[in-house]
Amino acid sequence: MIDRNAKLSLSRRAKALRISRRSIYYQPQPVGDADLKLMHRIEKLHMEFPFAGSRMLKGLLVQEGAVVGRLHVALLMKRLGIEALYRKPNTSKPVPGHKIYPYLLRNLPIIRPNHVWAMDITYIAMARGSIYIVAVVDWATRRILAWRVSITLDAGFCIEALEEALAKHGQPEIFNLDQGSQFTSADFITVFAARRIKISMDGKGAWRDNVFVERLWRSIKYEEVYLRGYASVSEARAGIGRDIGFNNGRRPHS
Structure with a gap:
């Protein structure tokens, strides 16, 4: 895909990889200053209110004077890799074959270095x-x-x-x-x-x-x-x- 001078055409390479030919020409665009400012504010609000989803975050941002829609907030949350913390049915699964260990620190006094x-x-x-x-x-x-x-x-x-x-x-x-x-x-x-x-x-x-x-x-x-x-x-x-x-x-x- 990288070598554009290869004998195999771009159309055939895209078809073999099952991707759109248009995506080959896509160039990533930098995040605009306005969106970057919003993302930083969303991060801060998420740390303060980890239970807040896109609807609540949008409301909080509007209260602060931001002009933003819920879908745009959801997009920025996805770009940041954050989501509201709440109980969900079996959505967090360990990687198959990876062992999960018990939590050992409950009620354990930790008072010395390297403990x-x-x-x-x-x-x-x-x-x-x-x-x-x-x-x-x-x-x-x-x-x-x-x-x-x-x-x-x-x-x-x-x-x-x-x-x-x-x-x-x-x-x-x-x-x-x-x-x-x-x-x-x-x-x-x-x-x-x-x-x-x-x-x-x-x-x-x-x-x-x-x-x-x-x-x-x-x-x-x-x-x-x-x-x-x-x-x-x-x-x-x-x-x-x-x-x-x-x-x-x-x-x-x-």
């Missing part, structure tokens, strides 16, 4: 697409032990962050994760098996099970991301690095 580590992924909207951040956090100290930025959601950048944290800071007794496919993949789980680290996993949609990492994402987005409006991945990486340095070095933690 429990946690890991999570979040996204950041930019003018051209999104980036994803993964971080390893020590629950007792709230210190960010390692982090990575990626433009894709494969497991590779998660494994890199995990291995850096283990190399620099030893290892925890328990590692807490959500049920995302990156964290249940065989390559990722193998890292724990070799070191005999206990794995704990949040329940489906149970963001409170990993509340300290969720608070970290909130701080990074409100105190750094929303104030900057990154134009490139390198700019985002530098800005997030500064905020994480502040979190580790100067921010007081309860």
